[in-house]
Amino acid sequence: MQYQSTRNKTQKATASQAILQGLSAEGGLFVPETLPALSAQQLEKMIDLPYVQRAQAILSDFLTDFTPEQIAACVNKAYGPGKFSNDTIAPLAQLGQEAYLLELWHGPTCAFKDMALQLLPQLMTTAARQTGFGKEIVILVATSGDTGKAALEGFCNVPGIRIVVFYPEEGVSPLQKLQMATQEGENVFVAAIRGNFDDAQTGVKRLFTSPEVIGKLQRQNRAFSSANSMNWGRLLPQIVYYVSAYCDLVRDEQIALGDPINVCVPTGNFGNILAAYYAKHMGLPIRKLICASNQNNVLTDFIRTGVYEKNRPFYLTTSPSMDILISSNLERLLFHLLEEDDRAVRDLMAQLQEKGRYTVSPEVLRRLQEEFDCGYCEEAQTAATIQRLFETYSYLCDTHTAVAVSVYAQYRARTGDETKTVIASTANPFKFPHAVLSALGQETSGLDEFQVAQKLEAVSGSQMPAQLAGLQGKPVRFREIFSKDQMEDALDYALQNL
Numbered sequence: 001m002q003y004q005s006t007r008n009k010t011q012k013a014t015a016s017q018a019i020l021q022g023l024s025a026e027g028g029l030f031v032p033e034t035l036p037a038l039s040a041q042q043l044e045k046m047i048d049l050p051y052v053q054r055a056q057a058i059l060s061d062f063l064t065d066f067t068p069e070q071i072a073a074c075v076n077k078a079y080g081p082g083k084f085s086n087d088t089i090a091p092l093a094q095l096g097q098e099a100y101l102l103e104l105w106h107g108p109t110c111a112f113k114d115m116a117l118q119l120l121p122q123l124m125t126t127a128a129r130q131t132g133f134g135k136e137i138v139i140l141v142a143t144s145g146d147t148g149k150a151a152l153e154g155f156c157n158v159p160g161i162r163i164v165v166f167y168p169e170e171g172v173s174p175l176q177k178l179q180m181a182t183q184e185g186e187n188v189f190v191a192a193i194r195g196n197f198d199d200a201q202t203g204v205k206r207l208f209t210s211p212e213v214i215g216k217l218q219r220q221n222r223a224f225s226s227a228n229s230m231n232w233g234r235l236l237p238q239i240v241y242y243v244s245a246y247c248d249l250v251r252d253e254q255i256a257l258g259d260p261i262n263v264c265v266p267t268g269n270f271g272n273i274l275a276a277y278y279a280k281h282m283g284l285p286i287r288k289l290i291c292a293s294n295q296n297n298v299l300t301d302f303i304r305t306g307v308y309e310k311n312r313p314f315y316l317t318t319s320p321s322m323d324i325l326i327s328s329n330l331e332r333l334l335f336h337l338l339e340e341d342d343r344a345v346r347d348l349m350a351q352l353q354e355k356g357r358y359t360v361s362p363e364v365l366r367r368l369q370e371e372f373d374c375g376y377c378e379e380a381q382t383a384a385t386i387q388r389l390f391e392t393y394s395y396l397c398d399t400h401t402a403v404a405v406s407v408y409a410q411y412r413a414r415t416g417d418e419t420k421t422v423i424a425s426t427a428n429p430f431k432f433p434h435a436v437l438s439a440l441g442q443e444t445s446g447l448d449e450f451q452v453a454q455k456l457e458a459v460s461g462s463q464m465p466a467q468l469a470g471l472q473g474k475p476v477r478f479r480e481i482f483s484k485d486q487m488e489d490a491l492d493y494a495l496q497n498l
């Protein structure tokens with residue numbers, strides 16, 4: 001299977017090349033030339049398999065230049081014993097008749113990013129080995145909080161790879177900041193940026209495509225790659241859990257094989273929901289993809305009107321991993337909705353860069369709305385949803401998950417659609433203890449993160465995961481703050497000092 005760039009279809013790559021490069025040379029994103037079909041028979045075969053074997057089956061259709069043994073080794077390292085706190089990797093929790101939460105946060109950093117970022121380093125080192133890459137790989141990451149830590153954890157001390165993470169100084173939760181600033185490992189560097197996530201992401205894209213920076217790296221026998229969801233190797237592992245959730249529903253006799261489901265996803269960079277879109281187009285019976293946003297509702301407006309408008313107020317919310325106004329992976333969806341017209345994609349992306357907005361044609365909007373529904377949720381509704389789930393189901397959810405649950409409730413009330421629905425649950429609630437505890441009507445003022453977490457344990461009867469509790473008192477390694485124009489300096493500094 002070959003991959004092609006969304007901005008220039010003549011730019012082709014093998015799976016290994018796409019994963020190693022991250023972005024295509026002209027700034028486009030790699031997408032598969034064709035999607036492998038997932039037949040009812042294949043699904044049926046997967047029903048009784050454990051997660052790792054479901055992952056192997058799906059990955060091997062996409063990574064055609066990997067051997068089955070290589071894929072098995074990668075998947076076992078990522079999801080094998082000891083990596084995830086739940087043996088089933090991505091279990092479903094049922095909320096009465098309402099929906100199923102797909103818990104994607106049982107990995108080492110307690111957010112769904114682990115699902116992909118435990119696997120990506122394995123895929124990347126395997127790809128480097130077999131293509132005779134021969135250079136040191138420099139991973140650049142822009143993070144709204146969870147990707148950074150998950151990438152640091154995934155790439156920590158992986159030979160032949162260095163990783164540099166940029167996060168917005170004011171745009172991540174205190175625990176997220178602590179998770180990154182205390183990161184161990186010989187090959188890691190973490191830099192705070194004065195600005196928001198979009199500034200960090202734009203800066204990383206600029207470094208990636210700067211001929212001077214690329215030249216400088218080449219002279220050092222190094223090359224960039226990306227661990228953001230712009231990298232195909234990030235998206236692919238995410239397709240697996242939607243297929244796996246469907247198999248679980250069939251196995252547990254919640255649906256019959258072939259029955260349609262809906263999927264609702266708390267969305268930021270559009271990676272997670274796009275993986276569900278790919279699963280659907282491979283043949284997984286998904287009816288509606290429901291895109292849930294917080295107050296930064298640029299995607300809600302886009303799906304309702306066909307106008308993407310990033311010139312708008314930017315809000316810092318209690319679901320910081322969704323505080324994003326430029327959703328990178330939308331570019332991949334546009335490429336498919338525009339029937340792979342790479343020039344049209346290039347035009348839209350140029351308009352986005354120059355004017356901060358673009359409009360799709362009525363026909364493209366119709367195709368978009370055929371597959372996607374959407375909604376957003378204000379802060380008060382997020383908090384009320386956390387409280388409602390706790391009171392109704394004794395289920396403690398985080399702020400991002402609450403956004404999706406709230407948007408799903410709106411969707412169901414508006415449409416009357418009672419199709420069984422899987423809602424992506426993207427973080428452990430103890431990652432955002434302040435917001436979750438105050439949503440339960442408890443006082444948090446004057447308490448630090450760990451005191452809040454203790455109180456949350458007492459109120460909820462749930463436990464703070466050991467990997468978060470263990471941050472208390474851990475020495476802070478990274479204190480550097482850079483302006484958004486100094487990201488190249490930060491990179492130079494990191495490469496000299498690692």
Ligand SMILES: *Cc1c(COP(=O)(O)O)cnc(C)c1O
Binds near residue numbers: 112146267321426427
């Ligand atoms: C990254 C993240 C999201 C958003 O996912 P995208 O793939 O960027 O749309 C939602 N919730 C949490 C907890 C996250 O870390």
